[in-house]
Amino acid sequence: MTTTTRPGGVQHHHADVNGTRLHYVSAGTVGTTVLLVHGFPESWWSFHKVIPRLTADHRVVAVDLRGFGDSDHETGPHDSATAAEDLHQLIGSLDAGPVHLVGQDISGGTVFRLAATHPQDVRSLTGIEMGLAGFGLEALADVTRGGAWHIGLMASPGIPEILLTGRERQFLREVAFPAMTAVPDAVTDADLEEFARTYSRPGGWLGAAGLYRSMLREGPEIVALAAGRPLSVPVLAVGAGGGDFTHTTLSRVTPAPVRKVQLEGVGHYAAMEAPDDLAAALLGFHRDVDAG
Secondary structure (H helix, E strand, C coil): EEEEECCCCEEEEEECCCCCEEEEECCCCCCCEEECCCCCCCCHHCCCCCHHHHHHCCEEEECCCCCCCCCCCCCCCCHHHHHHHHHHHHHHHCCCCCCEEEEHHHHHHHHHHHHHHHHHHHEEEEEECCCCCCEEEEEEEHHHCCCCCHHHHHHHCCHHHHHHCCCHHHHHHHHHHHHCCCCCCCCCCHHHHHHHHHHHHCCCCHHHHHHHHHHHHHHHHHHHHHHHHHCCEEEEEEEECCHHHHHHHHCCCCCCEEEECCCCCCCCHHHHHHHHHHHCCCCHHHHHHHCC
């Protein structure tokens, strides 16, 4: 494990786990641990405005999944089961568990698998604008019914590299973020530069491509896992541009009531569009779980 300190209030680390090398950042030294897991087209950086709002109560870790950010890109596979095992081993290497697990967007399958298969690692689960294969998420790839065209592109082997290499910043600035944000200027030029930097690395699209391919094939496995090992930890669903989708999904994979927070006037990227509101929701939920 290696550590470097940079400006911005976080420390940068690398950890060798499960045959790959993960990059993560940490901040805060007190309280229970929060593990933040990004979506697409993101990295740990999507939480950079949320992290300092959590550190008074928590030790915070934000990870780059395998194939994303400054983690190893080339080592595969890049599916949700492998990513969940990566996180399980990372939590163990940090002696951080059980953690308040927070996942958003395409990391939904990863964080659900972790919470279902390694419940000893997880104190609570929060899903932000996320769904699950087998519970309706695949419909987002159906362009004939208003689904997102980029899912098919990302899931097609080799196509992201052919079409997006050298155009990373243009794709992010002109296509990806404008299509799914509602708060003007929430995604800044600095954000775009940071995301483009990592997606421009060799193999920079492998993590996203792997998770989208995983999403399109793993529905029966996720349904079986949910039936055999429903979530046993407290669950919070944070909806924004997707409305009730996250709450509806998570309510189907746990026998207990799911707490719900709806962020009004916010698009898909809640951590960047409404960091104060998201942090307040997380802090309130985590305090109740820790007190209970």
